[in-house]
Amino acid sequence: MKMKRYIYALVALLMFVSPLYAQENTTGISFFKGTFEEALVKAKQENKPLFVDFYAVWCVPCKKMAKTVFTQEAVGKYFNEHFISLQLDAEKGENVQIAKNYKVVAYPTVAFIAPDGKALSVNTGAMNADELMEAAKIVAGESVSFEELYNKYKANNNDLDVQQQLLLKAPSFLQAQEGMEADKWVTRLQKLYKNYVAAKAPTKIINENDYKIILTLEGDDDKEHKQYIVDLINDHLDDWMKAIGKAPAYYIAEANDILAEDLAKDGNIKYKDYVEKVKNQYAKAYDVIGLKGITPYEKSKLYFDALYNLYKNKDVDGYVKAMQTYFSKMQDNLRAADYGKAAQNLYMAAGKSLKPKDHEVAIQWSQKALSQEDAVMDRVNYMVMIGDSYRELKNYAKAREFYNQAYAETLRLENMEMPQAMLQDAIKQKLATIELLEK
Template identity: 30%
Template sequence: MNKLLSLFLIGFSTLLFSQDGINFQQITFKEILAKAKAEKKLIFIDAFAVWCGPCKLMEKNIFPLPSVKEYYNANFINARFDMEKGEGRELALKYGIRSYPTFLFLNGDGEVVTKNYGYMSEKDFLTIAKEANNPKFATFSNKELFEKGEKDPEFLLNMMRLYAESDYDLAKKVSERFFEVKKNDPLTKDELGMLLYFLKSPNDANYKIFVNKKAEIISLMSEDIYKQFDANIKISKILENSLDQKTGIINDEYFYKNATPLIGKADAETALNRMKVMFYPSVSNYEGYEKAALEYYKNSDNFDTEELIKAAWIFSEHISNPMALRKAEEWAEKSVMKSENAENTYILAKLYFKSGNKENAKMYAEIAKNLATTQGKDATMATKLLETLK
């Protein structure tokens, strides 16, 4: 078979496949927006990369299904973009796409209505489409709907997530309406996370929710953690003023002078250490981080193991003090005891290695390597550690 005929047959088979599945438009993004506006439809974009396994499985297993083809072709302007080529690079930057596949539903103005990720079953893939396919999303932008007084909780929750990074002030206003609408409903853990994310001052509307739902919130976190958040909210401005963003220096004296009268010495110390734990890694002040983390995580039973393993990772990378490494081992051990995975077992192995416990280091490096291989993750670091231990 000559090359020209081969290329023709490949192209023809692709055409047949596209006809048998979702009808992806072969036009520019600008033309897609115009088409969506003209037809008063939303846009569905499959954001993929050629090397992405789950992307290929979606293309093979889900896109051709009759129910999927029928619903997507009838209700959306569909398009696919390789996020590492041509227009796809611009779209990846514009919409903050960092994992594949990402499924975007946009209106004719290019605003994100919903964003979803990863391989999905037929049922889930249809569900996300039906959730997005509300006629008002095709007619009005998110901001217009919000300004018109939209109170649908799902819409508000989605809008909070979409604008949390790109327009914090707008997302904060959306959160206030969301929690007012939901004030008589129980909080989920995800909703609590949103509440705390947008809560910066006792003057915020959401602070009333935080206070009124104290008992409920304590059921989702410990009372000590609740008190810490409350203290941080009350002294947020003092925390901000005590930090020199240019030098990365925190003025302890200024902080204690202004915060202690409001929340007491003990809570002020906890709040300051929490700030240092959060801030110091970003400016590579690991000496300050070590001191603050050892004090802040002193009662490690009060903290989630996910937070502890992050601290253990920083210690494994940047701390050499034997006593500090032993404490980090305890944090990592708590995470491993709760649930072994490739990441926490590797961190524990590395901590054992740094503290000279080669036998335990080798054992957990082997576990980390096996778990990474089994779970389809990168086992390079665990493999390198094992080579060092030979």
């Protein structure tokens, strides 16, 4: 029910490169050695559901589950008795289409599938042993299913315990729905979720399970309700942090920053209202994050004022000057992404109107980001940005140099065939454009 945001590079994925995924174990789940279709045949023969671990070889949480959850003796005993289990590299060969059929969009995803191929439950995200066992027992009929809980809810729509269980199971249930049926359930559950929050607010909702419900079901589309949730947490932040830790403070700051950034980029002066909240209403949340040498309010004011001026007035010179001040004051708080994002905003807000000196600044910022960045995809992003600026400066030799560096960097994505191919094709097109411009 969520997901968004622009990234300058042509592919945006959450990833970490890691070694081979497959492993053997003697006490955990015994995985079937064969294809998906062969596993379905075996499931029919033994009249058992199919358990499928959809993974990607680069996915660290996938590997963690494989090593710390699937290998547990209790997990293995239960799954080996009740399911035919299969691991599929979802980015390889025919598995790509199989993953699409079961709406696998992120990793890890584990699915329980009937012998006839119908999805029984699809669960996205890392799970610990207890969560995986609960999902398995629901499919096996040893725990209450989503449908049973929904019937209990309809029989007594004031039972908040039933509602909590229902909402905790909602994401995996929705993942298995399709088309109009999925839309119908999203509408129902959003209404239930909002009523549930209102019924438990302000203090009965302060617990780990309800925080998990908020994280999974609170989207960005309904800004009014998002604001309500942020204020709800903020009004009792001490209690929230006592129950959950620092995460609720970060939730408040992130949500407020996103609202301020969206308004600033839209040229809406109301972004200032959210900047003022940094030192007033949300001061405690921002203080939890902690900065050195600059206050959260000073940081926010510098950045969002600069952003507003750039997008609203197209004042590139003012933006560059303001960001230089921002960088000097942020010092030890700066990350590679801060420089990279500053350069991206130049491209996004001014584009073709950037002057040669602006491209030189963008190159400087992108190179600083590149020098501090280890993540392959981000490095490719910054190299492409630098190449684009050199192309606009008509320094085609340097543009080619950075495009080639970006291409070479993609070779490190050896276990990520699909994103690697997409990036390489895009870079080849940029190199071909350079050849045309040189003629």
